[in-house]
Amino acid sequence: MPLGRSAKMLHHTMRNLVSSLIENESVKTTFGKAKTAQGMMENLILKTKRTKLPPNQFKTELYGMLYNQDRTVPKLMGELKERYKDRNSGFTRILKLEPRIGDNSPQVILELVDNGVREMKFWYIAKVVARLELQGSPLDPLTEKNVKDLLLYRKDGQAEFRKTVETCKKEFFKEEDALDNLPRMKSTTNGFHRAFRNFDVVSRGGVEKSETDVKSSEPENKDSQ
């Protein structure tokens, strides 16, 4: 039994998840469920785009596939179809989160791409850009690429992104030491590994000097002892 459910239960779970995804644009579930629901969602949107059935007939078909049909079916056939007319695939996105407190199950956010309501990736990248701008440092290559990918098919994406960045600047850096930590990685991966150093640490003037002073002073003390 996949996901600890019988076939019938699983079908209902997925139908429920997909319906909520259409209604709310974003859902938070475990990884396994999200992966199954993602495939179903993609298929549904593709089917809606490519169908040759007359609208009434297709509508009845959709009524058998979704829940809360009075809200989901018109939205799928109207808003979502219009939104994804330039895309051939990749209508959804999975973002990994930390495991859930309690049962430690891997959590993810499953969201529809280019939704203007609750798009976590859009806001996360906007927050990164806002932080860099507040610190007065230029965008690193990875962030630049991320922004470009994000706004590729989006309608009025640039304007909306700028607006979100301004909101992020106002809302999310209210703590005193929020901007103390400067970006230190020169590598484009924005990551580092403790075992093998595939990154260069950017020197920070005073802080770096004092560290070296401490290091250089230590062996002298040992010698004197």
Place this chain on the structure above:
Amino acid sequence: MSYALRGALGIMSIGEALLPKITLPSITLPIPSFLNPKRTQEDAPTIEEKLSEIAENAANKGAKVPFFTGNGIYLAAPKKKRSHMKRRLRVYTPGSKHVKLKNELNRCPACGHYKRAHHLCMNCVSQIQQYWKQRDAKLKPPAYKEEFANPLDEQVLYPGKTERAYDRKLRLKDYLVKRPKTLPVEK
């Protein structure tokens, strides 16, 4: 036991004269085995019968005889205590039970704290989600509120509530486990 005592007290209250003043305890004499009729193998009592018999006896005698011990039936139990060394070898030797180092850590570009690689930083996610919640609450139509011509009417109909400690606890939700913020990367 307590029932028996109460019953006895009840009888005492009816009238002492009705009862005999001296009572002798009933004595059961052990009868030698050769006097008893011999049992065949088929008649031999099963464990269940024996247990039920013991339970009956225990009930009659006021549970003075222990049910599980001293009745000739033994339950499975280890013979010896596991030594300190053996226990520690079992519990702490296997590498799979050690605390492991986390090498899959990154710096969150949005807040500068540690985060798991290929995962979102939970601090930033919760911050954004909280903002969405406030934003969506503003967009909702305001809840219906009754209007009163005379403010006294409102006071009479809806007198003020006092918040008890229990209500306060429920409202603040301090009992929930909160995810701590990770450490900043090499400050």
